[in-house]
Amino acid sequence: MNKFIQFNTRKTDTKSNINQARKQGRIPAVLYGIGKETLTLEVNEKELLDILKKNPRAILQGKVSEELEVPVVVQNIQKDTLSGKILHIDFQHVNMKKSMDSKVTIHFAGEAVGIKAGGTLQVEIYEVEVRCMPEDLPTSMEVDISGLDIGDQLLVSDLIFKDGIEVLTEPSTVMIQIKTVHEEEEEEAVVTPA
Structure with missing residues (x-):
């Protein structure tokens, strides 16, 4: 477990809010695999790009809240076809006891x-x-x-x-x-x- 990533809860899913978040350097994200629900989150773009550059397949320590910190991996990255900017990212919770x-x-x-x-x-x-x-x-x-x-x-x-x-x-x-x-x-x- 080498790298740490901070998740922040996404308040609303309106297009204008998502675009506003992107302009402020926050990328919409989802996290699968914790219980039954999918968590809608966002991550800091600079922090994320730094991690992806070093190791896109790393198992990260994702901090969801003060009480919840879980191992996660990047599952899918959606990029803008023209600019190459990251539009959305999917994370998957990793069970460290299963292959x-x-x-x-x-x-x-x-x-x-x-x-x-x-x-x-x-x-x-x-x-x-x-x-x-x-x-x-x-x-x-x-x-x-x-x-x-x-x-x-x-x-x-x-x-x-x-x-x-x-x-x-x-x-x-x-x-x-x-x-x-x-x-x-x-x-x-x-x-x-x-």
Whole structure:
């Protein structure tokens, strides 16, 4: 449990109140999973962006009121398509005694030998779905790709997670591959409509 986030109760749900709150740097939010009801809240935009930049998948300590502090994760972020500003955010209460499903971001490190030899790098996926206890959830994973040559690919099954983490993404899924420039051009020719 690394980061703390303050929730404030949202008084009303009128459009003008929500827009006013956004202008003042407060983002409308909901929190699921505490009892049966969904809590309508708001969070400080600057505080939230700071957390998302460091680790968007972190389990946060959410302070709902003086009496209620609960572990939560970001479930969904709704952004404005043009400005990219966060419009709304959903949080989910985390039961620390039960396993949870989440995604882990994969960072590719190093320069593949195949790139130096003139190949091109094609990344298919940047994250994998996992199931584990909340305290075992890795924030991200770094994978060294410097050994990949032209024609090589990295599969989900090549990832090595610590014990207690079950990978839900199909093991045969290609994450990254090194192609020749020739292959790239052929693919583009197939995609281009005649």
